Amino acid sequence: MTYQIDPRTTLRPTTAAAVAALVLAVAVSGPARAEFPEKTIEMTTLFGGPAQTTSQVLADLMSKAIGQPVITVSRPGGGGAIGYTYIHSAAPDGYNIVFSSNSISTVYWQGKLPFNYAELAPIAQTGVEVPVLAVRADAGWKTLKDLQKAAKESGKKLRVGVSGLGSFTHLASAALFDRLDIPVVYIPYGEGRAPAELLGGRIDAALQWSSQFAPHVKAGTIDVLCMTSKEKVKLAVETETCDSQGATGLDLTIWRGLHAPKGTPPEVIAKLQDAAKSAVASPDYAKAADNLGFTPLYKSAADFGSMIAESDKEIGQLMTKLGINKVSK
Template sequence: MKYARNIKGVDPVAKRKIFSICMIGLMVLYLWGCSSLYRTQEDSTQEYSSEVEIEENLFPRKAIQIVVPYAPGGGTDSVARALADAAKKYFNKPVLVVNKTGEGGAIGMTEGVNAQADGYTVTMVTSELVTLPNLGLAPFTYSDFQPILQVNEDPAALTVRKDAPWNTVEDFVLYAKNNPDKIRIGNSGEGSIWHFAAADIGKSTKTKLKHVYFDGAAPAVVNLLGGYIDAVTVSPAEVLTHVKNGELKVLGILSAERISSLPQVPTFKEQGYDVAVSTWRGLGVPKNTPEQVVEILEAGFSKAAQDLDFIEIMNQLELGYKVAGRNEFLEIIENHHQAIKVLIEELGMEAANNDK
């Protein structure tokens, strides 16, 4: 009761001072609480933003698949598998190769175009990316793909069995002129670049050849070895092993200069025929693939293409090594597209939807 009496007896001025001090204290506590709440919300937002950024940078979170539009064992398949092996260390995820053959490469590239645009399906695109659409043999155009990287370029090589009666391009041409449509020449499919190579040989030499189509260069070479066809126009790498084994011989190279893997074989131009046809190979994804994913794919596969293991395998396989980034690769594709349109007109080949 004494304590109560002392409170009651406090001076009114002192009461006001005590009240003011209490109010100031309460306001300080309130402001501190608001500040803490704001900082908590801000920290939470920053943490969330970081999680989003981390999520985006997790690509790839699973295996990447490379679709090869041709049969196992051919040049395109060999390039894809060598690149996939090298790429595993740079993506830290499996890089798988799946062969989707048919219609000169149209089946596989169509699957690649229609794949989900998330970067997990990459297509090994080849010169057929421009030849097939120009002939109306594919439901896509080169503009449906976003190029990633070029990794290879090879000329065509006119190749026959070792026991064939021709040892030079001139021998071959003379026989073809005297026997129209009798020489069966195989390629990697109707509308394929190797089909164009054979057709260009016929045009330049004024001969008629019987074209035989296969789902890739490898089965064409197998049929040549078996005697079911008389010649093929495929890349040197796709016949080199059989040339070294004495089973096949190359009559001429369809390039501006001789190649290092077959230095003894003259070019068509050296033998009097102005014919030069080459293929290129590289990677592409559906055109709507996010830019950040495209950049990651280009960076990873560029490192793989410059990896010493990849270069060594390319040299062992005698495949032409040429690396170009996505912008340069796109320019190469566009220029080839225009050149093929002109060649189709010159060859008199039927071309539906040639204005693509």
């Protein structure tokens, strides 16, 4: 845009200054920046099973709240390392986010990631999942104390199935059986394989999400002995806390939430956070929680970030105790 001034016109100093300021503002402002979001947002999912289903429900509800499609894109592998690496290298513009969990800490302390949780920007916590301890119904163990007594009398190591060595279920299992003073051997299996491994007799016990065991509990082939949270919560199966049955002080849960690349503008984080808050508060999310066996829980970006820092420290300490901390001793 060009401004012309009639040379016959005499401008007063204040008028001349105003015109100069206007010309400068037009010259440097450039085109207006579009307001976020103006296109589809991708939510990276790291795992299959209930976690993937939960992320899809969350994405659909966030789409309604934020006014643009939020779609899930599966990027599994490396215990979450592949998905976290993708997000870490993505543009910090809010259009790539990840459905995150404690796995950001486990893969870091295993040495599978060159960065930790602090290199991603927290958006919001969206839920918590509580693992449960399950055994075959024909084992005859109806309580945690039954299992503890039988394991000690057998003189053999209890075969405990875990998602993978260094996984959260491995850490939670170690914390549980250390408290019970039971010698165990950990047997890793593929994702979602806990019921099949139990029923096939390849393991004696498994710590996994209640939704995996619910159909088998109903069929009478698997018994769930306890949950790993300190406080009893509503799950897909009815059970008591491990803490109340002798594993005193046990309180280990999986948090679920959302992260963006570090450097994402605060105003963008705020919009994503608000969309997540709206989704978590919705009846549809509560219904999904009942079906999938998790507990809706919202925390703001700031509170979420503080909680992760504490969780990461605890996980690092547990992995050091197990001898699988590859970052520091």
